[in-house]
Amino acid sequence: MKAFNRLSAGLCLSVFLFCPVHGVWGQGAGESSWQLKGLVDTYHAFRSEKPNDWMSSRTRLRGEVGKNFAGSSLFVSFNATYNALLKERTGFELREAYLDHRQEHWGFRLGRQLVIWGAADGVRITDLVSPMDMTEFLAQDYDDIRMPVNALRFFVFNDKIKLELLAVPTFEGYKLPTDAANPWSVLPKETPRSLVWDAEGSRPELRLSNVEYGGRLSFALPGVDFSLAALHTWNKMPVIEYKPSGSQLTVSPRYYRMGFVGGDVSKPLGQFVLRGEAAFNLGKHFSYIQQAASTPQKGFNTINWLVGADWYAPHEWTVMAQFSSESIFKYESYVAQPRHNSLLTLCVSKKLLDSNLQLSDFTYFDLNHKGWFSRFTADYALNDHIHLLAGYDWFGGSEGMFGPYKHNSEVWAKAKYCF
Known part of the structure; x- marks a missing residue:
């Protein structure tokens, strides 16, 4: 009942937001006006091995409302979702809500927003501002996995250089599935203790000393784009601590400060982009193995890097490959992550039927543990507004980040209407 009330409240709010849109939709191009767009999608997946149970079943309304006026704009987006399996995910969610203002060489964006840094695709190197929603692991669209933050961003720019200064006053961490009924739960599945x-007391308090801040300097030069970035932040993926007590094992998330300095570069070469x-x-802090539960936490310095190449081939083929690795300095054997942790990604896509059908496959391969996650997708555009999609998520391996989900391979289908 509470979930239904939340959803009803959200739908009422969406109607309230839409009302002024209709009233000013026909204003002239020179006047301020409201814009409305969004989508309705429904997604369903079932396990491809026994017991062939449902892995996901959800339907969502996404609304986006904007207003432009005199160099400024307002933007609000929200989700109203019904989730048949994860009842706590049914309800209304305010996604983004911000004010954006631009002058000739400066501007700012204030409010709840997505912050995207870096040049990697589906891998986080310098893109550490917005956390991730891992409720269904990576078996969602990557745009839906990324979560917004409350932030103030100040920009100074010209045609070739852009400086962005960032402050995030309120903490947002990864959204982790901890319900044992969720097939994507991060908790150990076979333990002798219950x-x-x-999570009580795990989130950083709302105070000035806990503000995240940083900046990014970007250059768009003839033949090459690159940027330099620095951030004093929190590790949004918590360290998982285990405390045994009698017949119970208490699992707690802990968040620690960290920082980084880094950058990215992108260069086109004919049909290729490097x-x-x-x-x-x-x-940076890491989870420890359970046998080292009493070992005090400490931070490590690491180097995390990526190289990649995109090939926009003839006949509407696209091939994108990336290799990334993170190395921990002064490594200790009780750290759960390997000293050198390497990941390979490969994306291959092809458009057919006058570009109305796109077949694609995006694969993560864990080189340390010989595990993988591969998502095959067939996306057919019925018309300009309706897309019908189907696919298969294939998990493999015994250890590492994909090993716990080796029995979660699934067949899925999705329909999406955009307006």
Whole structure:
């Protein structure tokens, strides 16, 4: 009932937002006006091996409302979702809500917004401002996995150079699935003790000393784009701590300060685009193996880097490959992550039927643990507004980040209407 009330409240708010749109839709181009767009989609997936149970079943209304006036703009986006399996995800969610103002050489954006840094595709190197929603692991569109933050961004720019200064006053961390009924739960599945998730007191308090801040200097020069960035932040993926007590094992998330300096570069060469990105992380904390639960936490310095190439081939083929690796300095054997952790990604796509059908496959391959996650997608544009999609998510491996989901391979279907 509470979920239904939340959803009803959200729908009422969406109607309230839409009302003024209709009233000013026909204003002239020179006057301020409201813009409305959005989508309705429904997504369903079932496990491809026994017991062939449902892995996901959700329907969503996404609304986006904007207003432009005198060099400024307002933007609000929201989700009204019904989730048949994860009842706590049913309801209304305010996604973005910000004011954007631009002058000739400066501007700012204030409010709840997505912050995207770096040149990598589906891999986080310097893109550490916006956290991730891992409720269904990576079995969602990447745009839906990325979460907004409350931030103030100040810009100074000209035709070739852009300086961005950033402040994030309120903490936002990864959204992790901890319900044992969720097939994507991050909790250990086979333990001799009963598990208790205890997140009380784990989030950083709202105070000035906990503000995240940083900046990014970007250059768009003839033949090459590159940027330099620095950030004093929090590790949005928490360290998982285990505390055994009698027949129980208490699992708690802990967040720690960290920083990085780094940058990215992108250069087109004919049909190819070469990309690179690197970050030197300062004081990054990691989860420990359960046997080292009593070992005090400490931060490590790491180097995280990526190289990639995109090939926009003839006949509407696209091939994108990336290799990334993170190395931990002064490594200790009780750290759960390997000293050198490497990941390979490969995306291949092809358009057919006058570009109305796109077949694609995006694969992550964990080189350390020989595990993988591969998402095959067939996307057919029925018309300009309606897309019908189907695909298969294939998991493999016994250890590492994909090993826990080796039995979660799934068949899925999705329909999307954009307006």
